[in-house]
Amino acid sequence: MSSYLMKRLGYTLFILLAASLLIFCLYALTPGDFITGNIKLSPERKAELRELYGLNKPLLERYVIWMNNAFHGNFGYSLDKQQPVLKLFNQYVWNSFLLAIVSTFLTWLIAVIIGVIAAYKQYSWFDTFVMVGIFAAMSIPSFFIGLFLIKILAVDFKWLPPGGMLTTGSNATGVAYLKEVIHHMTLPVIVMTLLGVGSLTRYFRSNMIDVIQQDYIRTARAKGLSERKVLFTHALRNALLPAITLVGFELPALFGGSLIIERIFNWPGIGQLYMQSFTVRDYPLLMGFTMFIAVLTVIGTLLSDILYHVADPRVKI
């Protein structure tokens, strides 16, 4: 096992190295660079600036420079924001994380509960209702759901703020600050949960339908366990197995931010930052962010492989 881990870590490093090169090339190949978009510049000045930023160096040389700096913990300055990449991360990533962690938690919680009940009462009214709801939510793009809730809850009823993370101009600290943030994150969390819950519910329902037909469920019932215990411990543990793969994907998503949600609700998250930096081809920031996500992705998949083994003792790694 530990030798397995060592081997995997070795692969992981290799993957990350390959990924960094690949990603670097991708960004470099993306049409336009940081200078292209500035139409105020004359062609000569453009050439001069490209020289200054090192954008006219050969691709590989640029990559080696970047890699070298990165190894020394220097992820550079954002060209667009004129600030250290790491500092920018720190300013935005936690906001995204906050939103994601809460909504992921709710998503899983709700999806598990609904999925299990829907499977248990397959084809009941509840099941049908849930299915219709899920597919309705999935047929409409997220911005509509966002707009709809803003319109109802923020504009018409004024229960919740329409966006942002703080009341504008507020100087709240401590508990008051916390309350303010919670108040502001309610709407985006609702929307994110609503969007995520659907597919997860379908997975759980499907797995549950399989699992509750197994003999060991009969045994559990024969032991006199309450139906809830039968479903949520005995059946669910087996039904969760396929979902473990999803846990692996969840990790990068936690830090990746959601562009659409952040935009609709003006949430100061990393997703927006990424999009902004992409539109101006802010390479240092793009590379920094993408590599960060890549590391998380690789860790996530490793984690899910290990978790898989833990959750299903039959599986050998």
Place this chain on the structure above:
Amino acid sequence: MPSIQAEVTNVATNRPQAVKSSLWRQSIRKLLKNKLAVGGFAVVVFMFLLCFVGPLFSPYTDNKVNMTMMNKAPNIHHWLGTDKLGRDVLTRVMQAGRISLTVGIASMVLSVFIGTLLGAIAGYYRGIVDQVIMRIADLLLTIPSLPLLFIFGALLSEWKVPTDYRMYIVMLILSLVGWPSLARMVRGQLLSLREREFMQATIVLGLRDRRKLVNHLLPNLVPLLIVIATLNIGGAILSESVLSFFGLGVMPPTPTWGNMIDAANNMIDFQERPWLWVPPGFSIFATVIAINIFGDGLRDVLDPKQKR
């Protein structure tokens, strides 16, 4: 042979050969008995008919811009109103369905196929094959999709690929690079399955790998695949509009459900002109839910313990 054998052949020949009716026909018969599945299938067929035949009966098939008819609410002439260029929404919804349905189903089939194949191979063979496939998957997962789409956009434009075909090429490429998540799920499921005793039995029997995969593992993956497939179709229809954002989808006058909804992406249209986004949204909804119901039916038919 002992006497039993003799008796045996008796028994065997006594019974009519009707038993021989193919298992497939049995499954189809069972499927036809499942009202929900039939209903779902009927709706899908209806959607197809509506989209491919429906526009022939519309007086507005030319999709002409008509500035005097902008943003009209539904009325007798335009049953679902008109859009901001005065085009008939009903006709456009029907025309849009041609592309959206094709794209949704084709991309679903493709990505499910690739994902299942690679995931199954990795999970089944383990060892080196697994390592290689999964590490490639890891690598692909780390690649951000945004620059990829931009580059495709640039390349396809560079190569002068006609705009009408770009979407299909991109969908193909996206399925080719988008398999890792699906493959990982399939592989995960397979890792559990292959340790089950019935798979040990197939080893003892010395079955060929293909048979083990197709006849033993695949049927047990079917529920998962059906869920993935139904979730995928809706996603693909909607994501087509994302592609057109990158210039990789269809060009504007050609409608798709995705870009029709997309065009109404603002507070005013949302509030004041529901006829712009409700019809395409509902079409996606109806298609997805119908396919899903059909999928559920299929799943039940293939699940020996279900009886409806």
Place this chain on the structure above:
Amino acid sequence: MSEALLDIQNLKKYFPIKAGLLSRTVGQVKAVDDISITIQPGETFGLVGESGSGKSTVGRTAIRLTDKTAGEVRFKGTDIYSLPPEQLRQLRPKMQLIFQDPYSSLNPRVRIGEAIGEAVLDHGLAPASDIRDIVKEVLASCGLSSYHIDRFPHEFSGGQRQRIGIARALVLNPELIIADEPVSALDVSIQAQIINLFSHLQESKGLTYLFISHDLSVVEHLCSRIGVMYLGSMVETASRDELFRHPLHPYTKALLSAVPIPIPKLKRERIVLKGDIPSPANPPSGCKFHTRCPFAEQRCVEEVPVFRNMGGEHWVACHLV
């Protein structure tokens, strides 16, 4: 002596005991610990012994279903552990295993007709058009009717499933069958039918069996040689007559005395084994059986008994004989 059909030499199979999140190995279950069995063609070797003593594991390792830890297994002279996968696969139909738990060894989504017939197809033993008839025939020989052919495993009773397992092995016309308690769930009439079938097949086709069972009366009826296992080791092997008439090892004696007799209210003398069953992860020193042996001496605690030949085919591992 002709070449042995199955030759197991010094076979060992240890399962690691894992603990913690990262599954560190903290010990080993010595499920099979240095066992040698040689089975001649046309012979039936009975394997009896304590539950958990490693009989199933011997069966599984003997056909390379699980990997061995040490030792050698030869089937018709070839070392099956050194065969490349494809060759091993082609050899598979020649050596079949009937699983102890029939239900879990059947794919819930495969109709039993297919489950039985598919291997025949895959190995090209019969044309596809004949498969159904072949399946029906073998089903019938196992006491199942052809109307069962399109059913799924969960629609059967325990005994019926066991017969499906048997049918699945028989249909391939194997040379060696490792039968792991093949008749335990059958009623005696069908059990008799299956046992008769086994004997007939042996007579007509020279089939060889490694027959694992708890039912000594069945073993006595069917097997020509019998091995008794205790805690991963062989404690006694002998021909049937020797073993049943002159059991030497105290454990064998205890076993024989515990066989229930279908005569109600019959009072019999039973050798009652004292003490707890020791653990294969941490087997007792010396003779593994000493903790429960009614005759144990100091020597048994300290010295490992040698597996000795007591004349003829009779071997035993005990200090006291």
Place this chain on the structure above:
Amino acid sequence: MSTHSLLHIQHLSTYFDTDEGTVKAVDDISLHVRPGEIVCIVGESGCGKSITALSVMGLIEAPTGRIADGIIDFDGQNLLSLSKNHLRSIRGNDIAMIFQEPMSSLNPVITIGEQMSEPLIIHKKMNKKQAQKRVLELITQVGISRPEQIAKSYPHELSGGMLQRIMIAIAISCDPKLLIADEPTTALDVTIQAQILDMLREFRSQSDMSILLITHDLGVVAEMADYVVVMYSGKIVEEGEVVELFANPRHPYTQGLLRSKPIINQRQKELYSIPGYVPNPLELQESCYFHERCEHCMDICRTQEPPLRDVENGQKTACWLYEKEAAVHV
């Protein structure tokens, strides 16, 4: 041994709806078990023994399976009309069951220890610690060493016999009034089987536990049973006190069964087995279902179903051979 019955099954019918038609797995059977009594059900494989047991437990799986008719009276209440909650409090507590196939009957991803402690926590209201302790005791009690390790292991790590003993341990953990044991010792070697059977008998005498034992091992029947019920094709064909039944089997099927058993130290060239096959449950017609395989088959056997009648010494048989009127028809 008291005279009232703890479990009284009356006219139970359990059917399965399949593609091809309805399988009458259990067809109008009645039996009763008195407190402290051990009743054995023997019979053809597939004759409905396990289904009878599952029906009592209320575990017939809908929607394919259903209890078509009958009353299952346990301790004065009809189990079939109890509320789900009430039934649940009885299951595992007052009635416990050992399932036939232990490997698939234990949850593959939950440790043995946890699976064992659950009923203790629910029914015996133990806390985790107490349950843990009791689990270790129980594992030892059914003759498995290294209980701590076993409690921590998963089902696939144990041998068939060990799993079966775990099932037994779970079933007896709450001192049930009625234990339904579906082939509880098939995977056990005879020494342990003897140990387990002794243990069950001891339980019976200690706490007046009744046992409904399903087994094929006539030796076990002889050793354990007070009363024996013989089933064939979903019906009871014969029942009676064990000594009487073994001494004087009346029904041709019972006779065949007893003849088939190989007995240790009495070697035969070929074992006797009842010729022929069980009829297709989908094509059953009014008749004695055994008639095709019966040496004594008469005309009436082919057209009319024999009722289960008292014959002698409380022994009952369903066979036209023992019916006075039947002879007239011949």
Place this chain on the structure above:
Amino acid sequence: SNGGTDNSSSSAEKGTAQAQQSPALNSLFKAPDLTQLPATAQQRTDTIIMALTDPAGAFTPYFHQSGYDGNVSSLLYAPLVTTDDKGLPAPNLAESWDLSKDQRTYTFHLHKDLKFSDGSPLTADDVAFTWTILHDKSYDNDSLIPTLGIVGGAEYKAGKASTVSGIKVIDPQTISVTIAKPNATALLTLGSDVLSKAYYGKDYKFGELEYIKKLHQTPLGNGPYVLTKFIPGQEVRFTANENYFKGAPKTKNFIYKTSEGDTWQYVETGEIDFASFSATQENINKLKSLGFVDILPYTPSTYSFLQANLEHEALKDKKVRQAIAYGLDRQSIYVDANQGAGEIANIPAAPISWAYTTEGINPYAYSAEKANQLLDEAGWVAGADGIREKDGQKLTLHYLGSKSPQTDIFIAVATENFKAIGVDFQPEVFADFNSLASKVEGGDYDLASFSTPMLTDPSDGLVQFLDGEIKGYDNPEFVKLYNEALATNDIEQRKKIYGDIFRLLNDDLPVIFTNYKKVVYAYNGRIQDLTVSPFNGIASSVPQWTLK
């Protein structure tokens, strides 16, 4: 073919269509009912909140990359020279300025007692410092000052001189700068923000401007407001600068709230006091219905155009370009489909510019016949498939646009328009401006949609025809006129020359002019004294705003 409509209904529809086309709002609309103002907005007494797309946090003028940072710094810094309502230079920090005879040396006279917000004095040294560091070789931004050709600038940049010789500090209130050749735009370019030498110049060494990055978020300015807090992605907070040379602004606090995209919900809930919207009829109606906002129409000083690739054979021909202008129904695309939020452009200057004229300008009113006729004349004749051909070449126009609702409309209508004149139209859209720009840079296009940035001087809108940005356009007549217009500072004379230039370009059509945008400003009805200048927008009036 558009069957199915009967007469009665179509006339009614025409009526409404006309209403939509009529200009929606020409002057300030006062909020009719302030009681509807949401409580949030009602409660604010000394704070004004405005929405702003995420500023990056580099608030030092000349050093920010994002235009939104410019919005922030324009409150923090005051320029030497500003523009009046006509776009003409007006005094600000510089009380007055002189221009030498040869029109090459500007001498600025600063106000007395100018102070930075920390109270330190602002002198000519600071101005000199500001101009100097922009000539540093490591200066990596887009200020136009280094492009003016200040005498000695190049030597300084090359490291050959320790000062820029053309910049001379005469006394603490006076500074002069000499440029190589006269340039009418130099005054406004030079008359920009001033950086404190004491603050920004402390660590300055030639060739190393890196250190300034650390000061970006703690700006020291001299404008109406000072920065109090920057919360990335959320808000930028300001408070009045007591040392502002025109006196502290009337409203104490000012906040830019970060907002992407739709701001409706913030206006409706009173979270922000000011927002701008496209001047569509329905936006205006909806704003009016709110009741609590003042609505002010505004046409920004920009224009949009279709850049034509003049290196492509067909488009080299002026007649083809003119045919396109005639053949595109610009009225439908930019005005009608936009519900009046646009106006058709025919020259490279906005209607609010002092140089704007319609005299002698061909409006290129939509006419497929004229277009067809011009194409016929140019030798393009219809082929079998209806597409025009010449020398075996089909008339194909490959269009590039960036993805937006406007582009969608354009493509939809243009496809029909071009079909009607036998042109094979092949549209392509790109996800962002950068990809579009690089594709255009590569020259692989026929037509591409662009808009200019905010234009102050009329010459700003013309540079593109001059400096080779539009490849293949080379008209000596135009160059001559352009230089003539820049060589003089006499407005009337310039106006005349620009009139000539516009007529020339209107006929030449190096690009096909399309439209001007129209917006409305909607703001909290409590805000008083809000004025908008065509060239500076609202920035200069912010300090005047008060809350009723």
